Amino acid sequence: HYFLFRGQPTILITTAEHYGAVINLDFDYVAYFNALQAQGHTLTRVFAGSYVEGPIHTPIGYANPLAPQPGRLIAPWARSATPGYANGGNKFDLDTWDVNYFNRLKDFVAQAGARGIVVEVTFFSNQYQASTWDLSPLRARNNIQGVGTGTFDSFITLRDPALVARQDAMVQKIVQELNTFDNVY
Numbered sequence: 001h002y003f004l005f006r007g008q009p010t011i012l013i014t015t016a017e018h019y020g021a022v023i024n025l026d027f028d029y030v031a032y033f034n035a036l037q038a039q040g041h042t043l044t045r046v047f048a049g050s051y052v053e054g055p056i057h058t059p060i061g062y063a064n065p066l067a068p069q070p071g072r073l074i075a076p077w078a079r080s081a082t083p084g085y086a087n088g089g090n091k092f093d094l095d096t097w098d099v100n101y102f103n104r105l106k107d108f109v110a111q112a113g114a115r116g117i118v119v120e121v122t123f124f125s126n127q128y129q130a131s132t133w134d135l136s137p138l139r140a141r142n143n144i145q146g147v148g149t150g151t152f153d154s155f156i157t158l159r160d161p162a163l164v165a166r167q168d169a170m171v172q173k174i175v176q177e178l179n180t181f182d183n184v185y
Helices: 030-036 099-114 161-178
Strands: 004-005 006-009 043-047 077-083 090-097 120-123
Touching: 006 120, 030 043, 030 099, 099 120, 099 161
Parallel strands: 043 120
Antiparallel strands: 004 006, 077 090
16 A cells, blocks of 8 residues: 655555664664665654563563663653652653653654654553553553553553543643654554
């Protein structure tokens, strides 16, 4: 299928396995985009920060961009002064946006756009198992508001109104921050 991008039919080509490129502070997305561009790729996919993996979730451990080293996760929400996030550092404050995250997200999209690469932003993913849910900033034990008291398999349902409200706020904020870019869907 053809995608109309910047007034031209474009075939979207990618390997798109670096879903954690924004949330993992150690991931060099400029080098990644240079490699994609060199190979003629025109698309990447990125997860927004509600889904996080750990080193146990793939055979490559921390080499998985969705599995930041302890303390190296950046998410839409700022860190609080309260210790106790499951993968190092302080818990998240779901009432405060992390300006550094949004600067990184916008730079990611801008860097992609400068190379003619479209970005698919994935807001949510199935948590798949309890051990991935254990790492989500939207799990009650990882945020100071205690939002997200359900189980991993209820994350993308409407069963937890407080969680749904935080998910809705995250989507609105990300859309607001990225609405001027022409290379996002």
